[in-house]
Amino acid sequence: MSYRDNPARVRTLPSYQYPGRQEPGARRIVIISAGVGAGHDGAADELAQRLRRDGFLVDRHDFLDLLPARLGALLSGAYHHLLTWAPTGYQRIYTATEHTRRPGPAVRVLFRSAERRTLRVIPRDTCAVVSTYPGASQVLGSLRLRGRLNVPTITYLTDFSVHSLWVAPGIDSHLATHRIPARQAGAHGAAGVTVTGPVTDPRFAPATAAVRGAARARFGLPAHSALALLVAGSWGVGPVEQVAAEIRDGGVAVPVVVCGRNQVLAERLRRIGVKHVYGWVEDMPALMSAADVLVQNAGGLTSLEAFSSGLPVVSYRCIPGHGQTNAAALRDAGLAAWIREPGHLSPVLTELLHGPLGHQQRIRGLELFRQEGGPAEVIAVAAGRIATSPRTTTARRKEGTTARRPVRLGVPLMAAAAAATVVLGIGTPLAEAYGDAPARFGALSHFLDGDRR
Numbered sequence: 001m002s003y004r005d006n007p008a009r010v011r012t013l014p015s016y017q018y019p020g021r022q023e024p025g026a027r028r029i030v031i032i033s034a035g036v037g038a039g040h041d042g043a044a045d046e047l048a049q050r051l052r053r054d055g056f057l058v059d060r061h062d063f064l065d066l067l068p069a070r071l072g073a074l075l076s077g078a079y080h081h082l083l084t085w086a087p088t089g090y091q092r093i094y095t096a097t098e099h100t101r102r103p104g105p106a107v108r109v110l111f112r113s114a115e116r117r118t119l120r121v122i123p124r125d126t127c128a129v130v131s132t133y134p135g136a137s138q139v140l141g142s143l144r145l146r147g148r149l150n151v152p153t154i155t156y157l158t159d160f161s162v163h164s165l166w167v168a169p170g171i172d173s174h175l176a177t178h179r180i181p182a183r184q185a186g187a188h189g190a191a192g193v194t195v196t197g198p199v200t201d202p203r204f205a206p207a208t209a210a211v212r213g214a215a216r217a218r219f220g221l222p223a224h225s226a227l228a229l230l231v232a233g234s235w236g237v238g239p240v241e242q243v244a245a246e247i248r249d250g251g252v253a254v255p256v257v258v259c260g261r262n263q264v265l266a267e268r269l270r271r272i273g274v275k276h277v278y279g280w281v282e283d284m285p286a287l288m289s290a291a292d293v294l295v296q297n298a299g300g301l302t303s304l305e306a307f308s309s310g311l312p313v314v315s316y317r318c319i320p321g322h323g324q325t326n327a328a329a330l331r332d333a334g335l336a337a338w339i340r341e342p343g344h345l346s347p348v349l350t351e352l353l354h355g356p357l358g359h360q361q362r363i364r365g366l367e368l369f370r371q372e373g374g375p376a377e378v379i380a381v382a383a384g385r386i387a388t389s390p391r392t393t394t395a396r397r398k399e400g401t402t403a404r405r406p407v408r409l410g411v412p413l414m415a416a417a418a419a420a421t422v423v424l425g426i427g428t429p430l431a432e433a434y435g436d437a438p439a440r441f442g443a444l445s446h447f448l449d450g451d452r453r
Contacts (some may be wrong), residue, residue, distance in 0.1 A: 011141030027092050027127045028057040030384055032118070032140070034133035035062050038260075039300035043158045044132045046199045050376035055382065059121065063136040066117040067110070074375070100164050103138060107165075111138045119148065128152045128383035135164045141170030152382040154192075156199075156375055157181050160299055160333070161325035173382060175375045177304065177368065189320050196378050197371040198304040206310030208291035217288035218384075221256060221276060226353050229291035229311075231302050234280070236262025238297040238319045243276045247295065251347035253353065254290060271320035285309070293352050299326025303336065312352040313333050314339060319380035 029051055041062075048058040056266075074161040076374070103111065118139050128151055131137040143149040154173045157166055164183035167174065167410040173192035176182035182195045207215065216223055228247050232240045248254040256276040269277045281287050284305065294306040297318045306313050313336035315327035329337035337348050337357065345404035354359035354418060 014354075026124045027047070027055075027383055028059065029128045029130060029379065030059045030061065030122050030126050031130045032061050032063050032066070032121075032133065032136040033066055033131075034135065036133070039298075039302075040132045040159050042301045043156060043199060045128075046201055047156065047376055047379065048133070050199070050374075054376065054380050055285070056380065057125075059123070060368065063114070063131075063133050063139075063230070066114045066136075068113050071110070071113075073219050078440065081244065099338075102169070103165060106342070107138075111135060111142065114139050115148075118144065126151055128154060128309070128379060130154045130156060130379055131171075132156050132158050134163065134168075134245055137166065137168040137171055141168030143170070145170035154379055156379075157213055158301065159322055159326055159453050160303070161322060161329040162188060162190075163325070166190075171199055175378055176366060178329075178333055178335075184329070185399060194378055195371070196373060196375040198307070198369050199375050200301070200305050200308045200369075201285065204288060204305045204308040205285075209422075210334040211289050213389060215286045219246060219278075219290055221255075221290055225251040225414035226293070227256050227291045228293050228349060229288065229294050229306075230255050230257045230295045231266075232258075232260065232319075233298050233302070234260040234302065237259045238323070239317050240265055241268055241272060241274075242297065243297075243317050244269055245272060246342060246345055247349070248274065250349070252346045252349045253293065255295075257288070258287070267341075272421050292403060293349060293358070295349075299325045299330055299336075304368075305328065307335065310366060312358040312361040313337075313365070314352060316345060335368075337361075344411075348416075353448060435439070 016198055018126045031048055033040045033045045035041060044060060045179055048060055051058050082195075102108070114135075118136075129140055131154070135151075137155045140153045143293070144153050146365060152172045153165065153170065155168070155171050156175045157177070158182055159166070160177065162181050167185055167188040167190040169189075171191060174190040174192060175194055175196045176184075177196070177198040178359065179195050182193045186193050213223065215221075216227075221227060226228070228246065230240065230244055232238050240257065240259070244255045244257050247253060254276065255274060256278075257266075257269055257274060258278050258281055259269070263279055266279050268279050278287070284302075288306060288309040288311060291311060294311045294313045295304070295316055296303055296306075296313060297316065299315060299322070303313050313330070315323075315330060315338045317325045317335055318327045318338075327336070327338045331338040337352065339345055339348050341381060346358075352361065
């Protein structure tokens, strides 16, 4: 959930508005996320809270706000609509760009346009910058390589699978939740790959029988039925109605559906007779404590929260792109079943609810959180190693070195770049979105692919 969805979030002031001098010994960490869905922001929020408890000053920024001419809103909206209306094209281009060496030219131009604003939100007392979004990592890595940013830059990989655009040259460290995403990041050439385990709100924890009963009563859920919690992200994308009906008709569990901000979806579910439907749920830890199994289609932060809650997880009818690659990675890690055939849904749910598979997954999921030195601790160590100013442009100019200035684009060109790259970090299904996909897909895919090796 981005600050756009939560008016209660306090947004950080730009660096030049911070009053006075910081107290002796204070250190600042800047975290750049993106309000694209909820996973990137959710990880950033929890990292920020833990770092603040460790005594750091933490600034939070949305990468979409760092793009000029309101392009961030355009990109987020376009991604949402194309993921909903052109999933096949999205999958094709995600696959085509999954192993590119670096972003295509249009993406590079767009990222370069965010550099000046990015530098402006990094105060001089910053000791580390953390990204939880691929686009932000690409910008920070470029600034680091060119000497315009002189503090550790760290990418926290929020996905369980790693698309190539998560890995940016110049980033000092890449933090992964498990050895599988760590291995994938290393295969893409990531520097400083470290397995740190996930970061989730500590309220996500295994529930006692009393806690589960109280949560069911609070949400008006059946006291004694097996409950399958069905989530589809903050946007409620994917064939959610179909999945809810299949769970209900299978008779193994009662579907409990969270639609996020998608009120239209919630109304459709109620019309087809799904009894337990929710929009945006403020207290997801309590709702998870009421459930017996999680059914998901994206493999993001909600899956990690389920592991922390001691719930078995199943991936089913996954959204294209990262939804399917995350499902494969979670399956390979032994953390979540991936159902590829509708006829397997009821048997797998039965096994997860009552058999040894569910028991094994609960144990493996909880083990993720028992690693020593979580991501916040690793970031704190990196931040403590720095003693120089985060910006070196002025010094370079005094020494006679000509620093490269960010490319300044006209609004029409920026809009064209945005239209060609509607999803930062994972590819863009414009081919299908404009209708005559077969005629245009080849040229567009070649344009977006960038350089390969």
